[in-house]
Amino acid sequence: MAEDEPNGDVPGIQDGPYTGPRATDFTPEPDHSDDPGYVTRTRFLSNVAIAGGGVLTAAILVPVVGFAVAQPLKGEDYRWVYIGPASEFLKNPPPYANPSPSTKIGEVTSLAVSGPDPDADRRIYVVYGLKDPGSRPQPEPGEDSAVFESRFAKWASGLTAADFDLIAIWNRCAHLGCPVAYSPGSAGYVCPCHGGAYNSRGLVTGGPPPRPLDRVDIKIVDGSKSYTAEQIAKGEDRVPLAVAATSSNPNLQVLVGKPYSIDQQQETFPLADPGVPVSGTLSHMYPFT
Amino acid sequence: MTTKDIGPKNPVQKSADATIDYVDERSGVKTGTRWFLFRNIPEGTSWYQTLGFTAMVVFGMQAITGIILAMYYVPDTRGGAYESIQRITEEVTWGWLVRGMHKWGASVMIIVVFLHMARVFIWGAYKYPRELTWVTGAFLLLLTMFMGLTGYLLVWDQKAYWATVVAVNIFASAPIVGPYIGDILRAGPEFGPATLSRFYSIHMLVIPGAMATFIGLHLYFIVRLGISEPPWSKRRLRIERDEEDARREAARERAKALPGAVTYPATWPVKAEEGVR
Numbered sequence: 001m002a003e004d005e006p007n008g009d010v011p012g013i014q015d016g017p018y019t020g021p022r023a024t025d026f027t028p029e030p031d032h033s034d035d036p037g038y039v040t041r042t043r044f045l046s047n048v049a050i051a052g053g054g055v056l057t058a059a060i061l062v063p064v065v066g067f068a069v070a071q072p073l074k075g076e077d078y079r080w081v082y083i084g085p086a087s088e089f090l091k092n093p094p095p096y097a098n099p100s101p102s103t104k105i106g107e108v109t110s111l112a113v114s115g116p117d118p119d120a121d122r123r124i125y126v127v128y129g130l131k132d133p134g135s136r137p138q139p140e141p142g143e144d145s146a147v148f149e150s151r152f153a154k155w156a157s158g159l160t161a162a163d164f165d166l167i168a169i170w171n172r173c174a175h176l177g178c179p180v181a182y183s184p185g186s187a188g189y190v191c192p193c194h195g196g197a198y199n200s201r202g203l204v205t206g207g208p209p210p211r212p213l214d215r216v217d218i219k220i221v222d223g224s225k226s227y228t229a230e231q232i233a234k235g236e237d238r239v240p241l242a243v244a245a246t247s248s249n250p251n252l253q254v255l256v257g258k259p260y261s262i263d264q265q266q267e268t269f270p271l272a273d274p275g276v277p278v279s280g281t282l283s284h285m286y287p288f289t
Numbered sequence: 290m291t292t293k294d295i296g297p298k299n300p301v302q303k304s305a306d307a308t309i310d311y312v313d314e315r316s317g318v319k320t321g322t323r324w325f326l327f328r329n330i331p332e333g334t335s336w337y338q339t340l341g342f343t344a345m346v347v348f349g350m351q352a353i354t355g356i357i358l359a360m361y362y363v364p365d366t367r368g369g370a371y372e373s374i375q376r377i378t379e380e381v382t383w384g385w386l387v388r389g390m391h392k393w394g395a396s397v398m399i400i401v402v403f404l405h406m407a408r409v410f411i412w413g414a415y416k417y418p419r420e421l422t423w424v425t426g427a428f429l430l431l432l433t434m435f436m437g438l439t440g441y442l443l444v445w446d447q448k449a450y451w452a453t454v455v456a457v458n459i460f461a462s463a464p465i466v467g468p469y470i471g472d473i474l475r476a477g478p479e480f481g482p483a484t485l486s487r488f489y490s491i492h493m494l495v496i497p498g499a500m501a502t503f504i505g506l507h508l509y510f511i512v513r514l515g516i517s518e519p520p521w522s523k524r525r526l527r528i529e530r531d532e533e534d535a536r537r538e539a540a541r542e543r544a545k546a547l548p549g550a551v552t553y554p555a556t557w558p559v560k561a562e563e564g565v566r
Binding site: 068069071072073074075076122176177178179193272273274275276285286287288289 | 462467476478
């Protein structure tokens with residue numbers, strides 16, 4: 001009978017147990033939903049959308065933030081500003097030539113010097129005076145005036161041009177930037193905002209300022225001569241103060257330039273913001289300036 | 290009777306209802322309003338909880354008066370800023386009033402914001418789950434203070450100028466980044482026209498946008514979490530008492546479990562520290 005003939009093509013029907021493929025052997029299509037590392041099409045497209053959105057956002061924000069922030073961070077360009085003839089600032093005869101106890105040593109001239117911005121309304125005090133104002137003898141209480149005068153004359157006779165210098169003091173208070181005023185009575189500068197007090201050279205004598213008043217570079221040049229920019233940068237155009245103080249050359253001019261900061265020992269530092277100490281422990285809080 | 294007879298007969302009210310229904314069907318405004326305004330509030334809610342809303346109203350007043358003032362103000366340092374404010378005060382109709390509202394409103398806003406913060410702090414309303422409400426509120430406080438700083442300069446008189454110089458230099462004396470912040474705020478190393486424009490822009494565009502965003506977040510948190518109970522709420526006191534009782538009971542159990550523990554009479558109060566020891 002045809003029905004009894006062995007069906008050779010289908011295994012397992014007649015020759016023992018079934019050995020063909022079973023339902024349990026079925027391998028499903030790989031499902032990567034539990035594999036966080038596998039990038040599906042949806043996840044890929046999402047990432048592309050996020051990255052593209054980020055690029056577009058950055059394309060808008062980077063120029064805007066740079067426009068708002070980068071420009072103010074640029075430094076100032078300084079140029080030398082003519083403030084007057086040397087005779088106006090160096091008194092003739094110079095103060096060390098035969099001073100009397102009533103001679104004012106350390107004349108202060110107040111000048112408006114606008115910075116790079118005309119509205120900045122910067123003001124400097126030009127001081128031609130003793131490098132060490134404390135060395136000047138002061139009458140002691142109960143001292144005979146003749147004794148004091150002889151003491152003063154002894155000190156005055158030892159003075160030389162090297163004991164004097166010409167400095168320009170910026171009137172920006174080193175505490176928080178209010179304008180200081182020169183007070184002739186105390187021969188110093190006083191800040192109206194928080195009571196910072198400075199001596200005639202701008203060194204702190206009291207109050208909250210963390211460093212002395214900032215100074216502005218000042219030089220005397222001979223206006224009748226011309227120098228190249230390189231020579232000016234090297235300082236070859238500068239007339240020494242001791243020469244200028246005794247010179248009768250009418251072409252001597254006084255120029256002021258770039259501001260800088262000093263500490264209480266009058267060491268120079270790059271210009272710092274008000275409230276920022278330039279030397280000492282606390283200056284390390286401002287590592288990038 | 291058919292269902293068509295239900296509802297108002299008044300044609301005005303009918304059309305008004307129809308309009309509301311039209312909008313509601315498309316926007317869900319009724320649900321939204323109910324979610325936003327018709328909330329359950331805890332027992333003991335009082336006028337103290339209105340300080341935040343007061344601050345928001347003052348912010349709204351500042352926004353409106355500020356917009357009007359911007360129509361007359363000229364942010365120009367070379368004869369314009371100070372003069373335009375003189376003109377607003379002296380010449381423009383009701384200019385003195387609107388400027389006064391804006392000026393005094395600024396002080397009122399600072400006061401109200403601080404009262405609001407004090408209320409939240411003293412009541413302990415910043416605690417779980419309302420920490421983020423507090424954080425957004427803290428940002429709003431900073432923004433309000435910065436609003437005061439930037440607005441103060443716009444008057445551009447001597448007091449405004451030097452007070453802002455000092456304030457910016459206080460920012461600039463912050464460690465590490467201070468000098469950069471100072472330069473960015475000043476728009477350079479010195480105060481000048483760019484500073485005024487910058488402060489004007491920050492005052493009327495940057496901060497109001499940020500404040501509106503944070504007010505939105507603040508409100509969302511308040512609506513989502515509900516307002517907190519006052520400290521004297523009976524429900525809250527009961528919960529705290531139950532928690533305290535549970536703590537004492539647990540301490541008592543621990544004391545019993547310790548080796549060599551004495552069995553205290555149930556009436557003895559046992560402190561948690563004693564239980565641990």
